[in-house]
Amino acid sequence: MREDEVCRKIVLAGGEGCQIVYCEGCQVVEVQLGAISVHLELTALHNLQSILGQAAIKLSVLKAIKVSPEFHYDQFNLE
Numbered sequence: 001m002r003e004d005e006v007c008r009k010i011v012l013a014g015g016e017g018c019q020i021v022y023c024e025g026c027q028v029v030e031v032q033l034g035a036i037s038v039h040l041e042l043t044a045l046h047n048l049q050s051i052l053g054q055a056a057i058k059l060s061v062l063k064a065i066k067v068s069p070e071f072h073y074d075q076f077n078l079e
């Protein structure tokens with residue numbers, strides 16, 4: 001974060017305890033999870049969105065394997 005910039009924060013999503021804020025002054029995205037706050041460049045936010053999506057899909061597949069033992073993870077190309 002550049003100290004000489006005036007912070008102008010805009011809440012993009014979420015709420016108390018879990019939210020994503022964009023600072024126009026610093027041009028960074030702040031991911032707030034409880035007491036933890038992580039600053040990300042805009043490209044990093046898009047990367048995070050992508051891997052969160054992949055993780056959610058793979059978790060769904062893993063749960064499907066538990067429900068149907070004959071279901072094989074290898075049948076899917078999730079990359």
Ligand SMILES: [Zn+2]
Binds near residue numbers: 005008023025026027
């Ligand atoms: Zn700022």
